[in-house]
Amino acid sequence: MECNGVNMAPEIMKREDSSDTNFNVYVGSETGFLKGICFGLETPMMKELSDYDKSKKPVPIKTLSWTDPNNRKDLLVGLIDRTVKVYNTKLRAFTQEKRVQLSDEGESQLVSLSQLDDKYLVGLENGKISYWNPADSKSTIELKAGNHLSCVKSCPQDSSLFVTGGKENDVKIWKLDSGTTEPIWKARNVPHVLELRVPVWVQDAAFLPQTTDLVAIASRYGQLRLYDTKMDNRNRPVINMEFSDHPAMCISPTRNDRQVIVGSAQGKVGLVDIRNYGKEKVVHLFHGFNGSVRSIVADENTPYFVSCGLDRFLYLHNLNNRSPVKKLFLKSRLTGVQITKDFLAQLVNNSDDLQSSWHNIDMSVLPGAPVPTNAERELIGGPSPKKFRKSKVTS
Amino acid sequence: MSDSDSELEYEEVGDEGEEEEEEEEEKPKVATIIKGKRVLSAPVSAAPTKEDYLGLMAKANKEPNRFKKRMDIARAKKMKQKAKKAEQKRKREEAEALGEDAPPKQVPNTLESLREPDPTEISGEMYEMVDIFHDEFAPYFDQSYFPKIVITSSQNPNLKTRLFMKELERVIPNSEVFLRRNSTIKKMVKQCKEKGYTDIIVINEHQKEPGSLLLCHLPEGPTFFFKLSNVKLTKHIKRDWKEITSHRPEVITTNFKTRAGVMIGRMFCSLFHQVPQFTGRRVVTFHNQRDYIFFRHHRYEFKKNGEKAALRELGPRFTLKLKSIQKGTFDSKTGEYEWIITNKRHKMESSRRRFHL
Numbered sequence: 001m002e003c004n005g006v007n008m009a010p011e012i013m014k015r016e017d018s019s020d021t022n023f024n025v026y027v028g029s030e031t032g033f034l035k036g037i038c039f040g041l042e043t044p045m046m047k048e049l050s051d052y053d054k055s056k057k058p059v060p061i062k063t064l065s066w067t068d069p070n071n072r073k074d075l076l077v078g079l080i081d082r083t084v085k086v087y088n089t090k091l092r093a094f095t096q097e098k099r100v101q102l103s104d105e106g107e108s109q110l111v112s113l114s115q116l117d118d119k120y121l122v123g124l125e126n127g128k129i130s131y132w133n134p135a136d137s138k139s140t141i142e143l144k145a146g147n148h149l150s151c152v153k154s155c156p157q158d159s160s161l162f163v164t165g166g167k168e169n170d171v172k173i174w175k176l177d178s179g180t181t182e183p184i185w186k187a188r189n190v191p192h193v194l195e196l197r198v199p200v201w202v203q204d205a206a207f208l209p210q211t212t213d214l215v216a217i218a219s220r221y222g223q224l225r226l227y228d229t230k231m232d233n234r235n236r237p238v239i240n241m242e243f244s245d246h247p248a249m250c251i252s253p254t255r256n257d258r259q260v261i262v263g264s265a266q267g268k269v270g271l272v273d274i275r276n277y278g279k280e281k282v283v284h285l286f287h288g289f290n291g292s293v294r295s296i297v298a299d300e301n302t303p304y305f306v307s308c309g310l311d312r313f314l315y316l317h318n319l320n321n322r323s324p325v326k327k328l329f330l331k332s333r334l335t336g337v338q339i340t341k342d343f344l345a346q347l348v349n350n351s352d353d354l355q356s357s358w359h360n361i362d363m364s365v366l367p368g369a370p371v372p373t374n375a376e377r378e379l380i381g382g383p384s385p386k387k388f389r390k391s392k393v394t395s
Numbered sequence: 396m397s398d399s400d401s402e403l404e405y406e407e408v409g410d411e412g413e414e415e416e417e418e419e420e421e422k423p424k425v426a427t428i429i430k431g432k433r434v435l436s437a438p439v440s441a442a443p444t445k446e447d448y449l450g451l452m453a454k455a456n457k458e459p460n461r462f463k464k465r466m467d468i469a470r471a472k473k474m475k476q477k478a479k480k481a482e483q484k485r486k487r488e489e490a491e492a493l494g495e496d497a498p499p500k501q502v503p504n505t506l507e508s509l510r511e512p513d514p515t516e517i518s519g520e521m522y523e524m525v526d527i528f529h530d531e532f533a534p535y536f537d538q539s540y541f542p543k544i545v546i547t548s549s550q551n552p553n554l555k556t557r558l559f560m561k562e563l564e565r566v567i568p569n570s571e572v573f574l575r576r577n578s579t580i581k582k583m584v585k586q587c588k589e590k591g592y593t594d595i596i597v598i599n600e601h602q603k604e605p606g607s608l609l610l611c612h613l614p615e616g617p618t619f620f621f622k623l624s625n626v627k628l629t630k631h632i633k634r635d636w637k638e639i640t641s642h643r644p645e646v647i648t649t650n651f652k653t654r655a656g657v658m659i660g661r662m663f664c665s666l667f668h669q670v671p672q673f674t675g676r677r678v679v680t681f682h683n684q685r686d687y688i689f690f691r692h693h694r695y696e697f698k699k700n701g702e703k704a705a706l707r708e709l710g711p712r713f714t715l716k717l718k719s720i721q722k723g724t725f726d727s728k729t730g731e732y733e734w735i736i737t738n739k740r741h742k743m744e745s746s747r748r749r750f751h752l
Binding site for chain 2: 029030031033048052057058201220221247249265266267287290291292310311312313327328329331332333
């Protein structure tokens with residue numbers, strides 16, 4: 001480390017021997033480096049997991065995903081030039097590296113990458129979606145989802161289902177084993193008062209948890225939309241909400257029932273309640289973001305979510321008391337984030353440290369953050385402050 | 396350190412006390428002399444002190460006649476200046492007399508010296524440098540192209556804006572001023588890319604004065620938006636534009652410390668040709684102080700065989716304040732921002748000692 005002329009940044013502790021610590025957050029950056037972060041230590045630790053090759057120009061990481069979302073051992077890293085790498089978190093090394101080769105070779109960039117039964121679901125910017133086998137470099141299924149694709153997201157409930165969307169490319173839902181090359185469901189554009197065409201740009205999409213028919217999307221024109229495929233409303237969104245004037249960049253479901261977190265291109269991150277159609281509203285706006293938010297991941301078991309973006313910071317927020325917990329400068333523009341399965345366990349194990357660091361670091365970094373009174377209760381996942389207040393009133 | 400400082404202060408306080416006593420003894424004498432002879436040029440024994448000033452001010456404040464009051468206050472203020480100079484002189488002489496044993500000069504605490512530590516401050520770490528050296532300005536620093544710049548303004552610019560554009564054209568080599576002619580910035584970006592321009596500068600007006608500056612780096616951004624203030628043309632600082640030669644200037648960017656600051660520094664450098672012509676002795680400075688960026692343009696001259704340098708300001712001069720950094724070329728509707736302060740200034744400027752550049 002010293003031979004590289006490394007100076008220690010104040011809040012980032014680098015350790016020569018990191019065998020005793022487990023990373024609980026992995027972040028991909030635009031310089032192509034994968035970064036491992038361990039929250040829960042007295043000072044959050046960050047380590048670069050990729051080596052720097054001077055001879056090559058860095059290629060940005062586009063997507064991060066787990067090969068098996070239930071197991072979360074191997075991390076699938078998709079670079080923008082269609083290179084696919086597999087990072088094993090137990091071995092702490094890249095175990096595979098391959099370039100996705102498709103039949104008609106173009107210079108189209110990689111948009112999304114995920115694994116389904118030993119094969120990769122690859123989405124390219126020119127709209128080509130391929131079910132690609134890395135063993136023999138051949139694709140078994142190839143679909144055309146339209147030009148300017150910006151997202152391909154699988155359904156956690158039914159892994160063969162996935163949703164696509166892009167610029168002037170409205171929401172389509174596909175099923176891999178359906179036997180056709182057509183989507184099983186297509187969205188219709190929202191109506192205009194003067195019967196003009198409303199521009200479409202689906203930036204990010206997500207299936208709501210434990211459902212196969214509810215898809216929430218973030219639009220580059222600032223809307224948050226919810227589609228219900230079982231609803232008979234001529235394939236139009238059941239919720240069409242103006243989240244902000246500027247683009248909504250990413251969307252993530254939370255463990256709270258029918259609440260999603262949306263991040264925008266100017267650093268507006270909000271928790272939106274979409275339980276009642278027509279009564280959707282922004283429940284809370286989170287503070288501290290300086291720039292565009294590229295990726296948000298909310299944990300299923302803990303009331304925490306991590307987010308990162310172009311302002312080069314990784315944020316950890318608490319959903320229950322809506323307070324910022326940690327903020328870490330990671331030196332390059334960040335494009336994707338993933339958390340491990342034992343995110344909760346590691347936070348609880350080090351809850352004393354976490355609490356101390358709340359006072360030590362975060363208060364200076366994030367102004368106006370309320371000091372949590374009972375950190376353990378929130379860590380285990382107590383009721384939200386609002387619910388608590390309500391019950392008091394009724395009783 | 397703190398112990399020694401406090402000792403010093405005590406010493407100084409003690410000295411002053413002694414002096415005051417002396418003055419009290421002498422003062423009545425002087426007063427009598429003046430009264431008796433009514434001579435204005437009577438020898439004044441000691442320099443005025445702060446107490447004298449306070450006394451005069453108290454007296455002036457009680458004065459009912461406002462014209463007299465004004466004159467009294469002016470007189471008191473003059474006395475304050477005198478007292479200050481006398482104190483400085485006394486300290487200087489004391490230090491000279493003590494020689495090497497003199498107490499070290501005290502450095503005043505300023506907002507900048509007490510600046511809050513920023514996590515994005517550049518540490519020189521390798522992975523950070525990789526990010527810096529592979530940004531959008533890397534081709535400029537590799538000398539793979541030479542800058543070629545378009546300067547334009549909003550529609551129907553006022554005289555001052557037109558002159559300002561013209562002066563910027565003289566400062567920045569290989570730049571051209573164009574009239575806007577109803578063209579949109581997105582359209583300009585497209586055309587400029589085709590014609591090999593590397594940067595676009597757009598000066599917008601506010602209340603008929605140049606009010607904001609947009610810098611768009613081509614072909615892939617980023618785009619910076621600044622508030623522009625205190626524009627002084629060569630005319631206003633009593634210089635002739637003919638003094639500005641066509642030599643390529645040197646560029647100095649100072650005090651950019653954070654990641655956003657470094658990015659801005661690199662952006663300003665990339666407006667000018669990589670190789671300056673030293674015979675022109677022209678230098679352009681972008682100095683950051685408390686997040687305000689000051690632009691100055693000088694010609695220098697070495698004197699006494701290079702021991703000293705003389706500066707002559709050429710103009711124009713102006714001040715910039717960063718509002719946003721957008722990734723990619725100008726796109727206000729669907730663009731992504733790397734850093735933005737618009738609409739959240741009070742949240743981001745939560746302390747007077749926090750700076751972003």
